[in-house]
Amino acid sequence: MDLVNHLEGRLLFAVPKKGRLQQATLDLLAGCDVQFRRETRLDIALVKNLPIALIFLPAADIPTFVGEGRVDLGITGRDQVAEHDATLSAGEASNVEEILDLGFGGCKLQVQVPEKGELKEAKDLVGRNVVTSFTALTEAFFRKLEGAEAGQKLATKIKYVGGSVEAACALGVADGIVDLVESGETMKAAGLKAIDTVVSSTAVLVKSRESNSDILNLLTSRLRGVITAQKFVLCQYNIPRAQLPVASKITPGKRAPTITALEEENWVAVSSMVEKKRIATVMDELSKVGATDILVMTIANSRTD
Numbered sequence: 351m352d353l354v355n356h357l358e359g360r361l362l363f364a365v366p367k368k369g370r371l372q373q374a375t376l377d378l379l380a381g382c383d384v385q386f387r388r389e390t391r392l393d394i395a396l397v398k399n400l401p402i403a404l405i406f407l408p409a410a411d412i413p414t415f416v417g418e419g420r421v422d423l424g425i426t427g428r429d430q431v432a433e434h435d436a437t438l439s440a441g442e443a444s445n446v447e448e449i450l451d452l453g454f455g456g457c458k459l460q461v462q463v464p465e466k467g468e469l470k471e472a473k474d475l476v477g478r479n480v481v482t483s484f485t486a487l488t489e490a491f492f493r494k495l496e497g498a499e500a501g502q503k504l505a506t507k508i509k510y511v512g513g514s515v516e517a518a519c520a521l522g523v524a525d526g527i528v529d530l531v532e533s534g535e536t537m538k539a540a541g542l543k544a545i546d547t548v549v550s551s552t553a554v555l556v557k558s559r560e561s562n563s564d565i566l567n568l569l570t571s572r573l574r575g576v577i578t579a580q581k582f583v584l585c586q587y588n589i590p591r592a593q594l595p596v597a598s599k600i601t602p603g604k605r606a607p608t609i610t611a612l613e614e615e616n617w618v619a620v621s622s623m624v625e626k627k628r629i630a631t632v633m634d635e636l637s638k639v640g641a642t643d644i645l646v647m648t649i650a651n652s653r654t655d
């Protein structure tokens with residue numbers, strides 16, 4: 351089957367073909383009931399139950415395809431979008447529009463130098479060799495640090511490598527690197543330490559500025575629903591009515607808590623969405639103000655907009 355001929359009328363959606371963002375992206379698509387089968391070695395997959403074609407691309411290339419308007423939607427790191435935007439000339443607007451923070455793929459693009467050495471802060475690298483996969487962001491970072499005008503040659507020498515950036519210091523190719531850090535294990539193993547942060551990143555859903563369609567909005571709603579469901583839990587508890595104002599402050603919900611009267615006089619049941627990362631503290635606080643039978647439930651999916 352000549353897949354390219356089947357793209358007509360479909361929303362083109364770029365997703366990472368490998369790397370750190372791929373599995374979470376595939377899980378997210380499954381949560382949205384986006385059904386497809388990717389043939390071995392093929393970078394295009396037609397979605398069976400929606401007019402969408404998935405295009406598997408390296409995360410670093412996705413902002414370019416979205417920016418050119420070749421694909422409508424994409425999932426990549428905010429760091430990659432920032433790198434793409436940093437390549438635009440002054441005054442040129444980006445065509446890559448972030449529409450959703452997906453929450454996973456958290457990491458920081460950091461300036462790193464050998465742990466043992468005389469380099470202490472980013473400005474100590476001015477005039478030296480810096481290796482990175484993010485040359486545009488690194489250049490902008492050192493341009494600011496050097497106080498150089500646009501177009502003026504930088505004193506710092508910035509070189510591109512595609513991966514295993516940490517090796518550059520050990521091999522003597524670089525005095526410092528600018529690379530991603532999550533747990534810090536790679537950095538530590540390479541005998542490096544972080545001395546500055548260029549950008550903080552998570553995975554994002556981006557769209558081409560010109561693209562707009564019902565299917566784009568439908569898919570965005572579904573993605574937002576799954577992300578919200580992952581981020582929140584449903585907290586349910588019983589509380590004396592008199593305590594309701596104080597309890598509502600602890601669990602204000604996304605819009606407002608749902609309150610139901612109980613058979614027992616002067617008691618109410620409350621259910622409210624709470625951010626997963628706050629739930630333990632919220633339960634402690636609810637107990638303190640007299641809530642009982644506090645139950646926490648996971649949310650399989652949601653549509654709150």
Ligand SMILES: Nc1ncnc2c1ncn2[C@@H]1O[C@H](COP(=O)(O)OP(=O)(O)OP(=O)(O)O)[C@@H](O)[C@H]1O
Nearest residue numbers: 368369370371408409427430455456457530532551
């Ligand atoms: N250690 C990490 N933890 C979390 N997110 C990361 C990490 N490393 C990279 N990312 C995110 O994933 C994006 C893609 O990077 P990744 O290295 O996975 O892709 P790749 O270079 O295409 O794949 P690979 O390294 O397998 O060749 C990055 O731009 C960043 O947003």
Ligand SMILES: O=P(O)(O)OC[C@H]1O[C@H](OP(=O)(O)OP(=O)(O)O)[C@H](O)[C@@H]1O
Nearest residue numbers: 513514515530531532533534535536537
């Ligand atoms: O702080 P950590 O949890 O150790 O993660 C950071 C590492 O993860 C990424 O590398 P990746 O595994 O993608 O390999 P690569 O360098 O070959 O791209 C990134 O480039 C760092 O090297």
Ligand SMILES: [Mg+2]
Nearest residue numbers: 369370513514
């Ligand atoms: Mg990588």
